Amino acid sequence: MQIETFELERNQSLYENTVKFNLTESGIHPYTLRELLTQEQQAEVLDLRLGYGQTNGAPELRTTLASYYPGCNEDNIIVTNGSAEANFVAFWSLLEPGDEVAMMLPNYQLLYGLTRSMGCTVKPFLLREDRNWAPDLDQLESQLSDRTKVIALCNPNNPTGSILSKQDMQRIVALAASRDCYILSDEIYAGSELDGVETPSFIGLYDKVIVASGLAKSLSHPGLRIGWLAGPRDVIDGAWHHHDYTSISSGIISQYVANVILQPEKRQEVLDRGRELLRTNVPIVQQWVARHSENFRLIPPKAGGMAFIGYNIDINSSELVSRLRKEKSVLIVAGDWFGMDNFLRLGIGGETDELIGGLERIDEFLGELRAG
Numbered sequence: 371m372q373i374e375t376f377e378l379e380r381n382q383s384l385y386e387n388t389v390k391f392n393l394t395e396s397g398i399h400p401y402t403l404r405e406l407l408t409q410e411q412q413a414e415v416l417d418l419r420l421g422y423g424q425t426n427g428a429p430e431l432r433t434t435l436a437s438y439y440p441g442c443n444e445d446n447i448i449v450t451n452g453s454a455e456a457n458f459v460a461f462w463s464l465l466e467p468g469d470e471v472a473m474m475l476p477n478y479q480l481l482y483g484l485t486r487s488m489g490c491t492v493k494p495f496l497l498r499e500d501r502n503w504a505p506d507l508d509q510l511e512s513q514l515s516d517r518t519k520v521i522a523l524c525n526p527n528n529p530t531g532s533i534l535s536k537q538d539m540q541r542i543v544a545l546a547a548s549r550d551c552y553i554l555s556d557e558i559y560a561g562s563e564l565d566g567v568e569t570p571s572f573i574g575l576y577d578k579v580i581v582a583s584g585l586a587k588s589l590s591h592p593g594l595r596i597g598w599l600a601g602p603r604d605v606i607d608g609a610w611h612h613h614d615y616t617s618i619s620s621g622i623i624s625q626y627v628a629n630v631i632l633q634p635e636k637r638q639e640v641l642d643r644g645r646e647l648l649r650t651n652v653p654i655v656q657q658w659v660a661r662h663s664e665n666f667r668l669i670p671p672k673a674g675g676m677a678f679i680g681y682n683i684d685i686n687s688s689e690l691v692s693r694l695r696k697e698k699s700v701l702i703v704a705g706d707w708f709g710m711d712n713f714l715r716l717g718i719g720g721e722t723d724e725l726i727g728g729l730e731r732i733d734e735f736l737g738e739l740r741a742g
């Protein structure tokens with residue numbers, strides 16, 4: 371099975387630990403275990419017996435997760451290694467060669483590359499900058515056919531940080547129902563909205579909805595590698611069937627910690643910390659863009675640790691990013707890696723000092739670029 375290079379992940383893998391300022395992350399600054407767990411919980415971790423556990427996820431964790439999705443119980447949930455694996459097993463179990471997937475673009479590359487590698491066709495519908503990154507749903511409608519198996523969404527969206535309006539959600543549901551296809555909604559950035567209003571899930575709006583999510587972004591814990599799918603029982607069972615071939619189960623320690631994070635009070639505390647950080651960092655990026663308004667523009671993100679910045683300088687985004695890394699030891703994401711040259715994605719969910727330090731070096735780089 372041929373699969374195209376996952377540009378963003380490959381570049382992060384190669385370079386994120388080699389630079390002074392890594393501004394490629396789209397999530398919120400992680401916790402240490404000591405910051406997160408009480409002494410009693412730390413002791414409980416030490417006493418955990420390190421078996422495989424339940425392969426579709428610890429029942430307590432699945433019950434906790436189900437409580438966040440209307441109409442769901444633990445049988446509607448499978449726990450995976452990151453939401454990357456959640457998305458993977460969802461598509462691997464659902465798609466047959468020849469199927470079509472209507473996909474919101476720009477988007478995290480995972481499902482785009484995976485769909486194509488499986489002999490299926492991606493039918494794009496675009497988020498439009500001229501509409502503040504709202505989707506073109508007429509285009510979605512025109513892309514649907516009898517072969518459409520799934521409409522794939524990322525809401526809130528990576529890389530734009532935009533959120534679907536209620537009306538757009540309803541229209542997407544109506545379009546999916548008209549073709550009897552699934553909606554796969556990646557909701558990993560829900561909970562990091564700057565206005566504090568949590569993005570509603572697609573679950574509950576239509577019976578063929580599958581949600582992929584995890585702890586890596588709004589919930590600040592990528593290193594635990596915990597993700598999940600929530601959805602109809604038969605789809606979750608199908609995903610479990612395929613999950614037996616991928617990683618069997620998620621780590622016991624990670625699942626214990628996940629269940630701590632997902633208790634309502636703790637979850638709120640983690641999300642509040644993330645929103646605070648974003649409320650500090652977004653204005654810093656906005657001010658930076660305002661200072662460079664002759665070359666840069668930004669529709670401020672509504673959620674997520676990222677700013678998707680357009681530019682009009684005559685340099686390709688991959689080249690700009692590569693030179694910035696080599697000359698200034700700052701790593702950012704090229705629009706090219708989302709199929710959108712002349713954009714850059716800046717991670718803004720990290721520590722404020724790192725963001726400011728990185729922006730200062732980008733200033734130096736731009737000064738030198740202009741000087742020729």
Ligand SMILES: Cc1ncc(COP(=O)(O)O)c(C=O)c1O
Nearest residue numbers: 452453454478528556584586597
């Ligand atoms: C939309 C989206 N889904 C999934 C992932 C992967 O998340 P995880 O670390 O939980 O596997 C990412 C990572 O950037 C993402 O942006």
